[in-house]
Amino acid sequence: MTTASPGAPRGVRGASLLLTLALSPVFAATACSGDDGPADPGSPATSGGAHGVEEVATKATIGKVTGRLAPARRKTLRANVKTLVDHYLDAAYVSGDYPRSEFADAFPGFTKGAESDARKDRSLMSNAAIGQHIDGVEARHRRLRIDVLAVRKKAVGVTARFVLDFDTSGERKLSERVKGLLYMTWQHHGGWKVFGYDVSRGVRR
């Protein structure tokens, strides 16, 4: 029997996984099983990216599909998941009128429980920790790969692997990368919802 290290952060995984996440890329740039052709150009991210810089769109691809899912449904799924992830990344990091201290709506599309978890991790899951010290965020790179669990030819679970690179301006000039996994299930009355996450954040060089 073992005991936890005192003060270990909630839900944080071991060092080996940490290193794995830090050192290994998340996405496949090449075709993956289940990929259904060129990715959507994606709707422009609603970047608050100040300074009139061209907004960066999310490149979304379908990754590993476990089970059977028709191409048309893959396309719809990709669009829906991309919208959800874009809404979250914009609300939590990119959009907003910086300097800002208000991040109450930073987790659209999360279940209540996941939203509660994310609020506890708000310095990781949003720009809450630096929001008052910056005056703008510029997205540099946004990618999304969607792994799917399909049962009876319908998508029932999704693991969304995302990467967001952004720069900040103002008092705190940072180049950051946020990457990780968002776990989603289809809710009959609410569409896709994020019920869990495994996210890391670090300085980009």
Add this chain to the structure above:
Amino acid sequence: MTTSTNRRRLSRVLRATALGMVLAVAAIVVPDSAVAPVQVTLVKLHQGSGVDLSPDVIWILAVGSDARPGEDMTHSRGDALQLIGMNTQTGAATAIGIPRDSWVSIPGYGSNRINASLYFGGPELLGKTVGNLIGIQPDYVFVTRFQFFSDMVRYLGGITVNNPVAFSDEYLMKDGFRKGRIHLGPYEALAFSRIRHNLIRGDFDRSANQQRTLRGIQANVRAHADQPGFIEGGVLTVMKHMYTDLSPAELFKIGHAMAQVDPSKITNCVVQGGIGNIGGASVVLPYVDQARSYGNDARRDATIKRC
């Protein structure tokens, strides 16, 4: 816990089958073809994770059935019984082992060995019987049989366990298991979990070995969980081998919750007891106070402070 709560929880209990504990997440290893779109170095890293499952602490009764091919697994005898709690907020998990020969009261059937309640009333009755002993009603009951257990260990590429004492069995494992950190293949993992005759403390030691097996499986699942399609493939594998009233989405959630268990926060104990003879049969007379104390200790946070 109120009766209505119990009823609601029992209604969520699986009507049958499938893997023991973490076993639910079987492993299909998918090569990672990931390529970095941008060269980066992360010099400062924060990480967090969470899974929203309600309630925060979920309880799963993992049952290894002794059903032979062709027999109804959900009305057989439970050979291995582990009540497993997972705290999705902290990543803690605990396993409370119950000797299969424990002589207990089975609702509606008088007193008998605890594993007979699966035969009498299926997973629901077994869940209720174990719940009455420990004082925690499980949210789910998973039942698996030997063959599927071995198949899952095969998918995982075997597991590694820490074996505290060398032992063997003339019929199940003549060459035996050496002491120390050992790798177990599909058959070895099954034998390691089943052998009891040559163990000093018989059923109690066997239950502890089952917990070592669960640890090994969880560690393996966790190590592979980030591979694309791993959890998804595990859910489909489970669905192929079980009858359940859980939706695939619920299984998907449980799979992720299991993968997020932190090995350093796993605790486990086995309910002890005396050896008795009832009707000419050797049985375990469990220390009910001890069983309840484990339940009381772990109920809220899935952690037992000491056995």
